Amino acid sequence: MIKNFCVLFLMSVISTLGLGQSQDKNILAAVNSQYDEINPVLSPDGQKLYFTRRNHPSNIGGIRDEGDIWVSALTDDHQWSEPQNVKELNNRNWNGVIGFEDNGETIILHNHYKEENGLVRTQGISKAKKTRKGWSAPQDVQIPYFKNLSDNPGGYLSKDGQVLVLSLESYGTRGAEDIYVCLRKPDGSWADPKNLGDVINTKFQEFTPYISEDNKTLYFASNGHGGKGSSDIFVSERLDNTWQNWSRPQALQALNTKGRETGYRPYDDFALYASTINSDGYSDIRFYTEKPIDSIMMAQPQMEQEPVVQITEVTEVPEATANEVTMYGKVLNKVNSQSINAIVTISGKELEFKKEVTTAAENGYYSVNIPASGKYQVRVDAPGYISQRENLEVNTGEMKLVEINYDLQPISVGTKVNLKNVLFEQSKPTILESSFQELDLVVDLMRQNPDMKIRLEGHTDNRGIPKYNVKLSKARVEAVKEYLVDHGIASKRISGKGYGGSKPIADNDDPMTRKLNRRVEFTITKN
Structure with missing residues (x-):
C-alpha cells in the first residue's frame, strides 16, 4: 500500500529538501503527449494513474473538451501503459479525479453529471462505485452553499475521508481561486466550504490543494506567493483546529521552475505533479524521486484490468470535404499558457486562398478548413503580443486533421x-x-x-x-x-x-x- 510521506516535508527542512533529478522521461513516456496532462492521482493500490487530459480528439467533447479523465496501468517493468479514456466518468465539461473512498471502491470526482436539456446545470462534487464493468454512473454529492465559478477545478479527499480541500472561486474569495475546506459531519454529510484565510489565499490564484495523512500539512499551487514561474508549489502547516491559522507558505524549491507547476501529490519515496517545463508547451505529468526507480517497491496488480473505451474519431471539428484538411489548434501565452484572443490568417502561396479566423475567447481554440494540397503562410497576431509567421505545406489525400498550436510572447x-x-x-x-x-x-x-x-x-x-x-x-x-x-x-x-x-x-x-x-x-x- 502506498502511503503519504508528509514527514519528508517538515518545515524545518523545507529550504534544503531535494527530490533529485526527474526520472519520468521513460516511465511516463506513454502517459505524456502533445496535449495537456494535469491532475495526476494514483489509485490506493498504486496500480492505476488517473489524470485529466485537455482537448484530445478522443475526449467526449472532442478537441474542444477542456478535460476528460484518462487512466494508465502500471506494468511489471515499472512503466505506465498507454492511457485510455474512462468514458463512463466523462462528459463534455471539465472532468477530474479528487480521490478515493472504501479502499478504491468509490471514486470522488469534480463537478456534477446530471444533464437537463443536454447541459449540466450546476457544479459540484460527484462519486461513482466500482462495478465489474467499470464505474457506475456518477451521483451528486450534496454540499451546502457550494459554488465554483473557476475554470481550474482542483481538490483532494483526505486519507481518512473526513476532510475535503478544494480550490474554488466562491463566496468570500479574495481574488481568483481560493482554497476552501469542507469537514464531514458525524452523520456523514458535508459542512459548507470554509475559506482558509489570508495566510493561504491571496488576490491571485491558489489551486490544486493536497492535505497530508494527518490533515495538518497543506500543499497547493499558487501565483500569488512569489516563486520562480507562472505558478509554483507551496507548503504550509495548520497551526490549530480552526483551519484559519497557518504557517507562512514556503516554496518547494527542488520542484519549482520558471514554468507552471500544479497538482502536486506526494507518495512514499516519490511525488507526482504537472509541469510545463521541458514539455511541448503544455503540461506533462512529472515523477520525482531521490531513489532509483527499480528500488521503489510497488505492489503487484491484484485486481482485474479496468475496462476502457476504444478511441473514437474526432467529431467536434468542422467537417472537411474530400479535398480539404481541417487545421486546428490553440493560441496561448508563452509565459503562462493562458489562452489568447488572436487572429490566425492562412494564405495560399500558389493559389488564391486566404482565410482569417479568430480564437475562442474561453480557450484560445481555432479551426479552419483549407485545401488538401498546397503551400501556405500562417500568421498569428494578437494585441500586446509578438506576431508569429510560418510556412505550411500540405499534400495529402488521406490526412484530414492538422494540429498546429502557437505560443505567443507578450511584449x-x-x-x-x-x-x-x-x-x-x-x-x-x-x-x-x-x-x-x-x-x-x-x-x-x-x-x-x-x-x-x-x-x-x-x-x-x-x-x-x-x-x-x-x-x-x-x-x-x-x-x-x-x-x-x-x-x-x-x-x-x-x-x-x-x-x-x-x-x-x-x-x-x-x-x-x-x-x-x-x-x-x-x-x-x-x-
Whole structure:
C-alpha cells in the first residue's frame, strides 16, 4: 500500500529538501503527449494513474473538451501503459479525479453529471462505485452553499475521508481561486466550504490543494506567493483546529521552475505533479524521486484490468470535404499558457486562398478548413503580443486533421525573440529573400509600438576562426538593421552586437543541432 510521506516535508527542512533529478522521461513516456496532462492521482493500490487530459480528439467533447479523465496501468517493468479514456466518468465539461473512498471502491470526482436539456446545470462534487464493468454512473454529492465559478477545478479527499480541500472561486474569495475546506459531519454529510484565510489565499490564484495523512500539512499551487514561474508549489502547516491559522507558505524549491507547476501529490519515496517545463508547451505529468526507480517497491496488480473505451474519431471539428484538411489548434501565452484572443490568417502561396479566423475567447481554440494540397503562410497576431509567421505545406489525400498550436510572447521589456526564419547566404551577411516576411513582422511590431527600442544580437556556431565569426555576426546584425531602417524604422531605435560563437543554445558537436546556434535575435529594451 502506498502511503503519504508528509514527514519528508517538515518545515524545518523545507529550504534544503531535494527530490533529485526527474526520472519520468521513460516511465511516463506513454502517459505524456502533445496535449495537456494535469491532475495526476494514483489509485490506493498504486496500480492505476488517473489524470485529466485537455482537448484530445478522443475526449467526449472532442478537441474542444477542456478535460476528460484518462487512466494508465502500471506494468511489471515499472512503466505506465498507454492511457485510455474512462468514458463512463466523462462528459463534455471539465472532468477530474479528487480521490478515493472504501479502499478504491468509490471514486470522488469534480463537478456534477446530471444533464437537463443536454447541459449540466450546476457544479459540484460527484462519486461513482466500482462495478465489474467499470464505474457506475456518477451521483451528486450534496454540499451546502457550494459554488465554483473557476475554470481550474482542483481538490483532494483526505486519507481518512473526513476532510475535503478544494480550490474554488466562491463566496468570500479574495481574488481568483481560493482554497476552501469542507469537514464531514458525524452523520456523514458535508459542512459548507470554509475559506482558509489570508495566510493561504491571496488576490491571485491558489489551486490544486493536497492535505497530508494527518490533515495538518497543506500543499497547493499558487501565483500569488512569489516563486520562480507562472505558478509554483507551496507548503504550509495548520497551526490549530480552526483551519484559519497557518504557517507562512514556503516554496518547494527542488520542484519549482520558471514554468507552471500544479497538482502536486506526494507518495512514499516519490511525488507526482504537472509541469510545463521541458514539455511541448503544455503540461506533462512529472515523477520525482531521490531513489532509483527499480528500488521503489510497488505492489503487484491484484485486481482485474479496468475496462476502457476504444478511441473514437474526432467529431467536434468542422467537417472537411474530400479535398480539404481541417487545421486546428490553440493560441496561448508563452509565459503562462493562458489562452489568447488572436487572429490566425492562412494564405495560399500558389493559389488564391486566404482565410482569417479568430480564437475562442474561453480557450484560445481555432479551426479552419483549407485545401488538401498546397503551400501556405500562417500568421498569428494578437494585441500586446509578438506576431508569429510560418510556412505550411500540405499534400495529402488521406490526412484530414492538422494540429498546429502557437505560443505567443507578450511584449515587455527584456523579452527576447529568436528570428528563426531569418537566414543568410553561407558565410555571408546577405539576407535570403525568404527571410523578408519574418523581418516584416518586426517592422510591423515597431510601427505598432512607436516607443519601442530593440537590441539586435548576431550569433554563429563555433566552427572556423572565432575572430571571423564575431565579424560575420556583426555584419549580419548590420544587414538586419539596414532592412528595418529601409522600411521606415528610425536608426536610433535599433542597437546591435555580434557575439560570434560565444553564446551557443545547442550542441555544436551535433550537425543537427549546430545550426540552431546560427541565429539573429532581438531583445526589447524599451516599450
